[in-house]
Amino acid sequence: MTKKVGLVSAGITRFQRRAKETGKELSYYSAKMALDAAGITRKDVDGVIIGSAPDAFDGVHQKHEYLTDGSGGYNLPTMRGYVGGGTGVFSPIQGWYCIASGVHNIVLITTEEKMSSVLPSTQAAFMTIFDNLIERPLGPNLIWIFALEMRRYMEAHGIPKEHIASVSVKNKENAIDHPSAMLGKKWTLDEVLNSEMLADPVRLLDISPVADGAASFVMMSEEKIKEFGISLDDVAWVDGVGWNVDTTMWTNRDLYYPKYLEKAAHQAYNMAGQKNHSPEVLRKWLSFAEPYDPFNYKELHHLEGLQLFGKGKAPQAAFDGITARDGDFPTCPSGGLLGVGNPIAAAAGMKICEIYWQLTGKAGKRQISGDLTRGLAQAWGDLMQVGTVFIARGGRVE
Amino acid sequence: MLPTKRDQQGVPTTEVWGDFPVTYHYTVGISGEKFFEGLKNQKLVANTCNSCNKTYLPPKLFCEDCFDELTDDSYKEIKASGKLVSFTEVFLDHRGDKLSDPYFLALIQLNGTDTTFFHKLINTNNPTIGGNVTAVWNDTRSGSLFDLNGFQAE
Amino acid sequence: MNVRGTRLTNDEFHNVAISVDHAPEIQYKWATGVAITKFLAGLKEGKIYGVHCDDCERTVTPPRMFCEECFSPMNNYVELPDTGIINTFSVAYIRTDAVRIEKPQIPVVIDIDGTTLTPSGFLHLLDDVKIEDLKIGMKIKAVWKNPEDRTGDITDIKYFTGVEA
Secondary structure (H helix, E strand, C coil), X not given: CCCCEEEEEEEEECCECCECCCHHHHHHHHHXXXXXXXXXXXXXXXXXXXXXXXXXXXXXXXXXXXXXXXXXXXXXXXXEECECECHHHHHHHHHHHHHHCCCCCEEEEEEEEEHHHEECCHHHHHHHHCCCCCCXXXXXXHHHHHHHHHHHHHHHHCCCHHHHHHHHHHHHHHHHHXXXXXXXXXXXHHHHHCCCEEEECEEHHHECCECEEEEEEEEEEHHHHHHCCCCHHHCEEEEEEEEEECCCCHHHCCCCCCHHHHXXXXXXXXXXXXXXXXXXXXXXXXXXXXXXXXXXXXXXXXHHHCCCCCCCCHHHHHHCCCCCCCCCCCECCCCHHHHHCECHHHHHHHHHHHHHHHHCCCCHHHCCCCCCCEEEEEEEECCCCEEEEEEEEECCCC | CCCEECCXXXXXXXXXXXXXXXXXXXXXXXXXXXXXXXXXXXXXEEEEECCCCEEECCCCCECCCCCCECCHHHEEEECCEEEEEEEEEEEECCCCCEEEEEEEEEEEEECCCCCCEEEEECCCCCCCCCCEEEEEECCCCCCCHHHEEEEEEC | CCCECCECCHHHHHHHCCEEEXXXXXXXXXXXXXXXXXXXXXXXXXXXXXXXXXXXXXXXXXXXXXXXXXXXXXXXXXXXXXXXXXXXECEEEXXXXXXXXXXXXXXXXXXXXXXXCCCCEEEEEECCCCXXXXXXXXXXXXEECCHHHCCCCHXXXXXXXXXXX
């Protein structure tokens, strides 16, 4: 029997291309903000989780050790989980099982990335992710594989680029209302479609910007929530979690569809007690989603893997405004990675913050109207084969 | 430049060489600026958490214990002398080659601080744990760790 | 909501903020392992090797020593043709070090002929093709280095190019 676990607060830094603060100082800002928002101190915390993507970005090996003090881990059981870009959503999953299992009662989770440290560009570090024996000699860069996947996806369903570009327009506009955002701006579809070509079909405004930043949240067992007298209006219960990884041989599988994410999503829905996984049912059951959007097509690709739209159906829905913040099924109301920025683990951490703030009515100008029951955050990583899924429900939703 | 290269002998299909073609530019951060600016001015700058009564050298933006933010008024110059906590003599460089001039690395507790500070121990052949040491400053300083030449016995 | 963090301009980041620079001086020497050694040795001879899983009854490339699906050992190496079809491709104007280039590189994932159950293959580059003619499903073939120039490397195949209809 697992314990009931709730998110009780969130904290975040500004996201920016170059931060003056060190990684541990950024972590401190977000961790402290989350503790303050929960009305607790570090002394109340009995477990700390650190989420951060490749060490090669910050340039500090064993980054979790380096980030420990800023993340509040001094003299506490502290650990780091790492699944590449999927990390920021995996960290709260770790927080969940630490509490659900009864090991901890109050967990502080911090996700961090400081990508400005690496020169000449982040691509130099990304290159070392590729297979060292038969891929690196070809001089790959990370944009290649997105371009390869995006083309495969577009070809499989005959998707027009306009539909995909509309995701950039939507998310960057949503980000205008996010206080951490780097790129909140109203772009036209034509500007996205005609932005600088990088690796066909990927253009500059299809991509989220590398960034420095941190995001944190506090999770508590139900007993502690009661003990601290925290109002259920300020709680978002963990409803379901899932994660999955596909073959490491990424050139051996059809990139048009993220099968691993489908499996992770089924795991999360089943845990939440939702047995019907048809898109129409799931979109009613969930109020909104924060799919992972490092590139605009990825939001759509992920919405399909999550079973929230049928295969090939998400692009038209986005283009038609169904996923706008005031649409039938809002996606990335935060502004996403495309608009808020992409400090890898912290970017996915930002999505968890957004789920919490939306479900507790604290999203300010970004607040989705109406009664929200459930929100889903998802991230994706490793070399394109990890899916992590996190579902939360409002504090008073049974 | 290709990111990997073959072994010079040409033949082998059993080994591939690769490098890690990155450099790093680390900002020293909020508390780091106070510390390195201090070094440039021949000062050791620490800071104190008043709640925990704990003094950090190098200074920190936050107290790692009570997690309070340590604000601008927490910073102060400390006297650049203290006690030798531990040391090691280094005979090999980081490539594993023998050094012609072995040197000492030391952990030093500066007077009035609750942390140990990591630097070189100089002008000594026979360090004594617990002995008093004092900072030796470099005449040219730029806001770097090597604005300090190291510490020597008092 | 008061979000914090101090934004630096490019100039402030490089020239104003106090900073420490470091260039890691490391190199790696990777053993190519059992299966990829076989693969690379094949390339030196102008051959593309795959490996057959006797349990799943599939042939895959690049070779691997175990089947990640059924977890059986695999050592039944088979020579595959040096032809295949375009699984997906890009026309890239950004080099590996993020520098913009005039003549694009064309990364391609190739489904190598002779792989079975589901097509499989590897990443390489296309060249000597008309960009406007490229499409998924197009038949392509390897263009090899001269035998004396091959070193047992993925670049022993210079590139893939179109097969005349």
